[in-house]
Amino acid sequence: MDNLLKYIHSLTEFSEQSWELLQPALSKREFKKNDFLLQEGNICNSLFYIESGYCKSYYNIDGTIKNTGFFFENDIATNINSFGSEEKSEFNIIACEPLTVIVFNKQKLFEAAKQAREIEALGRSCIRLFASKQEEFSNLFKLYTAQERLNYLEVNHPSILQRVSLSQLASFLGVARETLSRIRKRRNLR
Amino acid sequence: MDNLLKYIHSLTEFSEQSWELLQPALSKREFKKNDFLLQEGNICNSLFYIESGYCKSYYNIDGTIKNTGFFFENDIATNINSFGSEEKSEFNIIACEPLTVIVFNKQKLFEAAKQAREIEALGRSCIRLFASKQEEFSNLFKLYTAQERLNYLEVNHPSILQRVSLSQLASFLGVARETLSRIRKRRNLR
DNA sequence: GTAGTTTTGTGACGATTGTCACAGGACTAG
DNA sequence: CTAGTCCTGTGACAATCGTCACAAAACTAC
Numbered sequence: 245m246d247n248l249l250k251y252i253h254s255l256t257e258f259s260e261q262s263w264e265l266l267q268p269a270l271s272k273r274e275f276k277k278n279d280f281l282l283q284e285g286n287i288c289n290s291l292f293y294i295e296s297g298y299c300k301s302y303y304n305i306d307g308t309i310k311n312t313g314f315f316f317e318n319d320i321a322t323n324i325n326s327f328g329s330e331e332k333s334e335f336n337i338i339a340c341e342p343l344t345v346i347v348f349n350k351q352k353l354f355e356a357a358k359q360a361r362e363i364e365a366l367g368r369s370c371i372r373l374f375a376s377k378q379e380e381f382s383n384l385f386k387l388y389t390a391q392e393r394l395n396y397l398e399v400n401h402p403s404i405l406q407r408v409s410l411s412q413l414a415s416f417l418g419v420a421r422e423t424l425s426r427i428r429k430r431r432n433l434r
Numbered sequence: 435m436d437n438l439l440k441y442i443h444s445l446t447e448f449s450e451q452s453w454e455l456l457q458p459a460l461s462k463r464e465f466k467k468n469d470f471l472l473q474e475g476n477i478c479n480s481l482f483y484i485e486s487g488y489c490k491s492y493y494n495i496d497g498t499i500k501n502t503g504f505f506f507e508n509d510i511a512t513n514i515n516s517f518g519s520e521e522k523s524e525f526n527i528i529a530c531e532p533l534t535v536i537v538f539n540k541q542k543l544f545e546a547a548k549q550a551r552e553i554e555a556l557g558r559s560c561i562r563l564f565a566s567k568q569e570e571f572s573n574l575f576k577l578y579t580a581q582e583r584l585n586y587l588e589v590n591h592p593s594i595l596q597r598v599s600l601s602q603l604a605s606f607l608g609v610a611r612e613t614l615s616r617i618r619k620r621r622n623l624r
Numbered sequence: 625g626t627a628g629t630t631t632t633g634t635g636a637c638g639a640t641t642g643t644c645a646c647a648g649g650a651c652t653a654g
Numbered sequence: 655c656t657a658g659t660c661c662t663g664t665g666a667c668a669a670t671c672g673t674c675a676c677a678a679a680a681c682t683a684c
Contacts, residue, residue, distance in 0.1 A: 409630085411631060421631090421632080422632095422633080422634080425632065425634080
């Protein structure tokens with residue numbers, strides 16, 4: 245739980261008392277490769293803090309897998325819409341490696357938040373961070389070409405490129421696998 | 435302020451007392467067409483609740499305008515990253531019509547939130563809604579072609595198409611103005 | 625080690641897109 | 655009303671992309 249505590253302290257003031265109050269909402273959990281953290285059609289009742297390994301979110305559109313996000317150590321993975329609105333998730337979250345996460349149980353988190361304002365503030369910070377990331381990636385598509393998006397990832401999020409296979413990366417970049425391969429080729433030539 | 439109160443009630447429980455405590459953080463403000471709500475390089479210290487009119491967020495990339503968001507009545511416009519992190523905004527928010535907004539002052543909002551948990555929860559709800567929207571639009575680019583994105587907007591966000599000119603819409607859809615024109619043509623033929 | 629699977633690169637070809645250029649129509653300010 | 659501006663459509667052409675097909679390379683499981 246050490247990593248999580250450091251992560252929390254990087255976001256907000258957090259007393260030992262708040263940490264104690266938060267404990268009932270937390271549980272450590274292990275996933276094997278290809279285990280689901282969240283499945284399409286289910287309501288998302290958790291935030292997943294990733295301790296080790298990584299996972300991805302993806303849509304299954306007519307049998308085609310479309311990856312929409314990758315989550316590494318010290319990231320929070322969740323379906324923020326389903327988590328907040330209680331609507332069914334339209335996408336899946338799946339472990340890409342053996343994965344260790346700390347699960348925030350929604351109900352117990354809310355109970356804890358009622359007892360300590362710092363926990364409420366922590367929730368707000370997590371959601372804000374999540375929103376910032378979504379905004380960042382959303383704007384990539386409006387501002388840049390596929391090649392520029394790849395460059396952006398290399399500079400700003402190298403961990404994705406180091407750990408995710410190019411096949412997996414392609415749909416995240418919004419292009420076909422073959423196109424990503426050619427973008428890399430073009431770039432090496434020039 | 436009536437619309438705002440209805441909006442708040444649609445998000446969360448909110449007592450009259452919380453409403454009173456919130457007042458010092460609120461101020462109504464008018465913008466003329468092409469007035470800036472937020473300018474590149476400044477820190478975003480406000481949430482803008484839109485009462486009437488609409489505005490847009492855009493990047494200026496080497497002199498080219500790239501629209502990243504449109505905000506209508508009952509939307510909240512802000513730079514969520516700058517608002518939370520105190521970093522300078524990389525984009526602008528500008529009125530596209532005469533605009534009436536209710537400004538949430540960040541500092542006073544935080545003071546009010548300390549005094550009433552309902553205000554804290556309101557902040558969380560606003561951010562969560564914002565995150566959901568970003569996620570939705572971010573995924574559009576990973577899941578769909580430009581034509582499918584246009585269809586999606588027509589079905590799910592018709593107000594954008596009714597009120598925003600096609601020239602303005604193009605960069606939001608991530609294509610050139612001419613391409614949007616051709617997509618519309620193709621669709622009418624088939 | 626071996627067989628099977630996954631990943632990556634590449635050729636071919638048609639479809640789509642970006643860019644530049646131009647023109648007509650709609651809108652606006654005086 | 656008129657001049658200027660903004661918006662939309664379209665032609666031409668090169669660049670890029672998606673799709674299908676195939677093969678080599680890398681990785682896995684036993």
